[in-house]
Amino acid sequence: MKNNNLYAVILVGGSGTRFWPLSRKDNPKQFLKIFGKETLFQKTLKRIRGVVGTKNTYLVSNQAYKKHLAGSGVPLRNILLEPQKKNTAAAICWAALEIYKSDPDAVLAVLPSDHLVVKEKNFHQVLNRAVDAAKKDHLVTLGIVPTRPDTGFGYLKVGSSKGGVLKVQQFIEKPKLAKAKQFLRSKNYFWNSGMFIFKAATILAEFKRYQPKIYRLLSENAKVNWSKLPEISIDYGIMEHSKKVVAVAAKDIGWSDVGSWDSLCEVLPKGKGGNIFRGDVRNIDSRNILAWGNNRPIAAIGLKDLIIVDTKEALLICQRGSSQAVKNVKKI
């Protein structure tokens, strides 16, 4: 099952603020135990383990998160710690350069560390198909079949299919609701999952072409002047320009980007009254609420459609459907 040329590049540098107050500057979402006893990062490592060994696993993260990476089982030399956040293009270019040096035939599976993929077997099948396409010099992106007109995702517009691989015609930024509804009906649109598969050689050639500054700075033998690196995502920096982009449909892999408290409510199992409780919650007649407690008891009386997150440092109370606004709260 394992493919000696396949490498996992796990992006562990995100600083999501949308799970505030549970996620905080030094404890972002990928390090939260939102589902069961493992963090999303640990689940990501486990998920890839059947396909890629630890020797072929690379982490790109941030100096600030060093302590969270201990115990990952990934060899120290495979852990790339950026001194400064520079978005995904620089992170991926760095990993590709490192891996290419020792294996010019390497195929990389670039994976976010803070998503949920429940159906691992299906995911592995999708990944294998993507690897096959990547070997043909494609930049492969995994497209998620939309299930609702979500305005929080980027979309891929795909064209004709060729051996299970779809030509990507356009990357579309977060659309307005009317557009999103249209995309949902059309069947030619996927959610952009942020999971990419390509050969190190292919992506480096595209960096040389579309992001020559990033390529040049990171290829220098001298110490990289990190502050000079352009801060841009792989989507903006490469995918929207490259002619080599294709999509593989990731059907039924149980994916969620867990992008907000609202999306978390969708995927967590519900108890009586549609409620989701963590900690000591004393409920009287509340329905469809998420109450995420810490040590103190929470009394919830007559509530409906609320998100309550109680941490030692701060308290969030939010109407369901409004949790995107968490990013606008002045954080402590």
Place this chain on the structure above:
Amino acid sequence: MKNNNLYAVILVGGSGTRFWPLSRKDNPKQFLKIFGKETLFQKTLKRIRGVVGTKNTYLVSNQAYKKHLAGSGVPLRNILLEPQKKNTAAAICWAALEIYKSDPDAVLAVLPSDHLVVKEKNFHQVLNRAVDAAKKDHLVTLGIVPTRPDTGFGYLKVGSSKGGVLKVQQFIEKPKLAKAKQFLRSKNYFWNSGMFIFKAATILAEFKRYQPKIYRLLSENAKVNWSKLPEISIDYGIMEHSKKVVAVAAKDIGWSDVGSWDSLCEVLPKGKGGNIFRGDVRNIDSRNILAWGNNRPIAAIGLKDLIIVDTKEALLICQRGSSQAVKNVKKI
């Protein structure tokens, strides 16, 4: 203005649970700084000060609250500490016996310590009228003119007026909504405020008649066996039986019993959007909410008609209109 025979008997023994989690067993409502910098108890003391001096002020409270009474300015010998809570009848009988011993002509104004009376001048006028009636051997109760069909109060049904004093025909327990609406329309009903004015001699005679056991036990020279005292309110024990009860209408005194978080919301000044905030509240699009913070910031997003009380020990979140149910929460 001061009346040498007038005494204030302030009931400071209540253990209200309806302001949980702010009020707690050892810190009941009368000791909370709900309005400004003074507790409701301190406000009660101040309010009576213009009419009754500290020498004529008596506190009936509980051993457990001793520390809260220090600094009240009331002479130690006027502070009566019950070893056990026995409701208002016993408390009032004890104070009446103590005061009667040194002043057989004493008139007592019995006042709860956890109510709010904003218009003090009007209150003093009402009190003077009540004292005049009390001197004529009446048991005077202050009746509040209802402003809404509240089902949380007891009501007084009054008959004909005689010199500003109304004959009380009936004490009515907390009514159902339909009844309360009828009472509001009729104009012959008042809310029972729990403020009473009578001569010590009058009330003691009524105790002898209607609560002989309380009278006898408390009159004994030996140490009172407190556990034997009947636990009954002055309303049930005396007022509902006595033929001497009259009411004085307490019009426009700015009264609130502050009986629940909901009733507190009614009397506290509102800010933008009808919100009431204490502490560090970071609001985005919330309306008509009370957010009562402690030290931690509270982020409130898109909320409507909620009561949020955040204390070190517990968190309450309650739909407005449901705060009576706080008493049903399993307390910590």
